[in-house]
Amino acid sequence: MRTFLLLLLAVTxxxxxxxxxxxxxxxxxxxxxxxxxxxxxxNEKWGSVTSSPTGTLLTATADPSAVFHNGTTNKYLRISDTSNAALTRLDSKPSSAFQLATLSLDFYEPSGVNGTYWNISFPGTASIDFNGGQIRINSGTYSTVYPIDATHHLDIVINNTTAAEIYGINSVASGTFDLWIDNVLILDNYALNSTTGTDLTKFVFSTSSGSYSQEMWIDNVSLYSGIAVPEPSAVHLLLLSMAALFVCQHCCRWRHA
Structure with a gap:
């Protein structure tokens, strides 16, 4: 028993x-x-902007209600598409290519629309559809993972290197990505579509060319070469803390036995 508890302490x-x-x-x-x-x-940040068809918008928008919790003078990007045909697309221009990266942003999907679709285009690598609180990867099956009419934080840890990478209490395998929403791991080691060891050069936000209304609000976008570790969830921290406390209590009993 003592050996087991010491091992648990070491792991914790x-x-x-x-x-x-x-x-x-x-x-x-x-x-x-x-x-x-x-x-x-x-401009120097966005290499390609497609929003010319009637009914599509990529607009800087005021935030008087502080939806993104950055004060009432904050601005965010409104992606809107009511064209029923054309897509809206925004291509980023990172300062360097990368194979291991973290994309972080805040988003808000209002009710009454189908959300938006953006291609993590790291082109040909992964695509993620956001639709009414649901997420679909690479044109697969939708799964409900977040409430609409609420602000959320998204982290995507993508690993296109040839080796697994450890970050925090997690790891991301070669040729996969992890997806976090509000610091909770939603997708773990989801397979990429690209060949490992090849450079990625950008990410893309876009709407679908389908015949339905789409809208998403986005703010505080950051792309890191390497892994910017998402904060561990409260549940993970609580479990680890409880394990450490349990071990410490038993160690103290041994010393005074």
Whole structure:
């Protein structure tokens, strides 16, 4: 029993103290530099902007209700498509290519629409559909994972290297990605479509060309080369803390026995 508890203590401490992978910020956008109501255009951050068909918008928008919790003067990106045909697309221009990366952003999907579809285009690598609180990967089956009419934080840890990577108390295998929403791991080691060991160059936000209304609000977009570790969920921390406390209590009893 004593050996087991000591082993549990070692595992718990290791999980709490596991080193964090280094990450370098290679793209950042908070939309504060844009004029409210203006359409986004190609610039040093966005290489391709497609929103010309009637009914499509990529617009810098005021946030007087502080939806993104950055104050009432905050601005965010409104992606809207009521064209029933054309798609809206926004291609990023990171400062460097990468194989291991973390895409982080905040999003809000209003009710009454079907959300939006964006291709993590790391082209040809993975696509993620957001639709009424549901997520679909690579045109697969939808699963409900988040409530609409609420602000959420998204982290995608993508590993296109030839080796697994450890971060925090988690790991992401070669040729897979992890998807976190509100610091909860939703998808673990989901397979990519690309050949491992090849560079990724950008991510893309876009709407579908389907005949339905789509809208998503996005803010605080960051792309890191490397892994920017999502904060562990409260449940994980609670379980680890309880395990450490349990072991410490029993160790103290041995010393005073």
């Amino acid at each position: 401490v290791s999980a709490l103290c596991r080193p964090v992978s280094a990450a370098t910020l290679i793209f950042s956008e908070d939309f504060e530099s844009y004029t409210v109501g203006n359409e986004l255009v190609s």
